[in-house]
Amino acid sequence: MSSPFYEPDLRARLLTGNQPLERRAVVLEADDVCIRIDTPSGAVIPVDHVSLHLREGEVLGIVGETGSGKTVTCRSLLGLMPSLQATHTGRVSYPGVLDGNALDLGRRGMRRHWGRYISMIPQNPMTSLNPVHRIGDQIGEAVAAHSTMTRPQRRERVIELMTRVGIPVPEKRLRDYPHQFSGGMLQRTLIAIALAGNPQVLIADEPTTALDVIIQDQILSLLIDLQRDTGMSLVLVSHDLSVIAQICDRVAVMYAGQIVELAATEDILRRPQHPYTAALLKSLPGAVARDQPLATITGSPPRLVDLPATCRFRPRCGYAQDACGTWTTELLTAVGVAGAGSVGRVRCRRHAELDLSTDLTMVPTAAGPSEPIVGVHADPAPFH
Ligand SMILES: Nc1ncnc2c1ncn2[C@@H]1O[C@H](COP(=O)(O)OP(=O)(O)OP(=O)(O)O)[C@@H](O)[C@H]1O
Ligand code: SF4
Ligand SMILES: [Mg+2]
Numbered sequence: 001m002s003s004p005f006y007e008p009d010l011r012a013r014l015l016t017g018n019q020p021l022e023r024r025a026v027v028l029e030a031d032d033v034c035i036r037i038d039t040p041s042g043a044v045i046p047v048d049h050v051s052l053h054l055r056e057g058e059v060l061g062i063v064g065e066t067g068s069g070k071t072v073t074c075r076s077l078l079g080l081m082p083s084l085q086a087t088h089t090g091r092v093s094y095p096g097v098l099d100g101n102a103l104d105l106g107r108r109g110m111r112r113h114w115g116r117y118i119s120m121i122p123q124n125p126m127t128s129l130n131p132v133h134r135i136g137d138q139i140g141e142a143v144a145a146h147s148t149m150t151r152p153q154r155r156e157r158v159i160e161l162m163t164r165v166g167i168p169v170p171e172k173r174l175r176d177y178p179h180q181f182s183g184g185m186l187q188r189t190l191i192a193i194a195l196a197g198n199p200q201v202l203i204a205d206e207p208t209t210a211l212d213v214i215i216q217d218q219i220l221s222l223l224i225d226l227q228r229d230t231g232m233s234l235v236l237v238s239h240d241l242s243v244i245a246q247i248c249d250r251v252a253v254m255y256a257g258q259i260v261e262l263a264a265t266e267d268i269l270r271r272p273q274h275p276y277t278a279a280l281l282k283s284l285p286g287a288v289a290r291d292q293p294l295a296t297i298t299g300s301p302p303r304l305v306d307l308p309a310t311c312r313f314r315p316r317c318g319y320a321q322d323a324c325g326t327w328t329t330e331l332l333t334a335v336g337v338a339g340a341g342s343v344g345r346v347r348c349r350r351h352a353e354l355d356l357s358t359d360l361t362m363v364p365t366a367a368g369p370s371e372p373i374v375g376v377h378a379d380p381a382p383f384h
Contacts, residue, residue, distance in 0.1 A: 021249055024056040026095050027233050028118070028201055033076055033090035033103070037083055042305040046072040046082065048257040050090075051331065054201065059227060059234045061244030061265070063280070064254030065301055070237045071123055073254070074203045077235070078118055079103050079110045094118065094201075115146050115197035123205040123237075125186035129178040136162075136174025139192050146197035161192040166222055184215035191222065202227075203235040208243055220247060241280050245269055253277045256301050256312040258329065263344025267336030271357045273346040275317045278356040311348070319354055 035047040046069040054060050062070050072082050077092055079102030092102040097117055102110060122128040129138055139158045143149065149157060155174075162170035165188040178186060187207055194202060204223060208216040224247055227234045238244050244251055245265055252262040253276065261274040272278040282295040299316040311317070311324045327349045334346040348354070 019057075021055055021058055024058065026053050027056055027097075028054040028077060029091075029093050029095060030073075030077060031091045031093075033073075033088065033092060035072060035076060035082065035086055035088050037086045039085070039305070044304045045307065046257050046304055047076055048307075049331075050076075050259055052252055052259065052262060054233045054235060057227070057231050057233060058250070059236060059248045061248030061251040062235060062237045062254060063239065063241050063244045063251060065239060067301060067304070068254040069257040069304075070239075070254055071205055074120060074205050074235065074237055076103065077201075077203060078114060078120055079105055115142065115194075115199060117199060118201040118203070119194040119197065119199035120203040121187075121190050121194045121205060121207055123209070125183065125190050126178070128190055129186065131178050133177075134174065135176050135178065135181065135189055139174070139189065139196065142193040142196035157196075158192075161195060162189075164195070164226075165189075165192045166218070167192070182215075183211050184219065187211065187215075187219055188222070191219075191226070195226065198230070199232060201233045201235070203237070205237045206239070207236070208238065209240075216243070223247075241268075242284050253280070256307065257304055258312065258347060259331070259345070260313065260347040261334075261344065262331075263334065263336050263346075264338035264342050266338035267342060267344055269358065271337045273334040273336070273344065273351040273354075273356065274313075274348045275319050275354070275356065276313050278358070279316075281358055313348075319350055321350070324349060 030050055030052050033047055033050045034045065037044045037046065048069075050073055052060070062073065064070050075082065076088070079092060081088065081103075088103045090103065093099055094102070094113065094117060098113060100109075102113075129135075136155070136158050139161055140154050143154050143157045143161070147154075147157075158174055159170045162174060167173055167185060167188050178189075181189065191207070207223065208219050211219060220243065223234065223236070226232070236244060236248060241251075245268070248265050250263065251265050251268045252259045253268070253274065254260070255276050261268065261272065261277045263273070268277060269281065272281060276297075279295070279297045283297060285294065297316060302312055302315070309328045311320070311327060311329055314320045314324050317324070329347050331345040331347055332349075332351060334344045334351055336342045336344045
């Protein structure tokens with residue numbers, strides 16, 4: 001990758017020929033979703049008042065530290081609960097396809113949508129595949145779930161899918177077992193399984209984590225090509241903002257179970273509204289000059305057991321005031337920089353008075369950037 005933030009070729013390929021985002025139809029909507037898990041040590045709320053929507057052909061990034069609730073949020077978009085002890089409020093719908101609440105329908109009600117309308121690439125390729133079944137059989141099973149193909153037709157479709165995701169010599173490799181595949185090839189296999197039913201919405205949960213940068217780049221590139229070729233909408237999850245910034249139209253930043261900021265990628269990069277987003281940007285490699293130490297965010301995220309209603313980032317926030325400790329967190333409207341009056345959402349009571357602007361050397365535009373961002377020089381801010 002040429003820059004830690006942004007690979008212009010990748011994003012330019014995505015944007016070509018697309019209508020402006022705001023004019024495209026909404027394909028998925030989550031409205032005020034809360035998920036609560038009762039555990040012996042108390043109630044855990046990994047998804048707390050999460051609202052988001054996804055439009056046709058949009059690429060939405062979800063970024064956050066480990067344990068911030070990204071996976072539970074994504075699974076809730078398919079109507080899946082993290083455990084039998086979990087309860088929920090709020091609503092997930094697929095306008096025009098599923099007007100009921102995906103969270104209420106259960107496996108039986110949702111099965112016909114899984115794979116066909118919405119699919120998910122799970123977080124861990126190694127544990128997501130059955131070690132004693134051949135790769136071809138596992139992809140074939142997904143094909144069979146969505147079609148009435150004969151056995152030879154299924155084999156052809158498996159080979160087609162394996163070819164599409166870049167697995168070389170598929171006629172031979174379909175007889176391999178997962179342990180004979182590299183990490184990158186396993187990830188491609190999971191992508192092939194997710195694509196078997198030609199979904200309109202694909203959720204990729206950390207598809208590049210644990211891969212080296214070259215393979216990471218290849219997998220991202222593959223996802224972008226697939227998105228462009230099929231026009232599907234993509235939710236890309238990562239704990240790495242530099243991965244997200246490369247290809248997403250909008251970014252949701254999660255912290256301790258909440259979306260603390262949701263805005264156009266350009267706004268997130270150039271004019272973050274939440275101190276946590278600003279801190280994430282400052283801690284990216286390349287955000288500071290080579291001779292300067294990398295910024296880190298001191299402290300650690302709170303445990304998700306019995307959290308207060310006040311700002312969860314407060315113990316780590318350099319901008320905290322006493323009033324932040326009594327403020328009930330709510331998503332506020334924030335107007336960003338991407339296009340005239342682009343509207344984002346932020347969960348910080350001080351957002352209007354703080355200037356967290358970064359000084360990006362080069363900035364992506366909706367028309368597609370001609371040059372990469374080569375660095376971020378944020379204002380001196382109280383993060384260490
Ligand atoms: N079944 C469960 N029972 C109890 N707690 C759970 C359960 N599933 C998830 N959690 C908790 O919910 C929180 C969010 O988990 P989640 O897997 O969504 O995090 P994440 O942001 O995807 O993290 P990572 O980056 O490590 O994948 C974590 O604190 C986790 O321990
Ligand atoms: S509400 Fe206060 S403590 Fe929370 S992020 Fe904003 S400034 Fe920091
Ligand atoms: Mg996860």
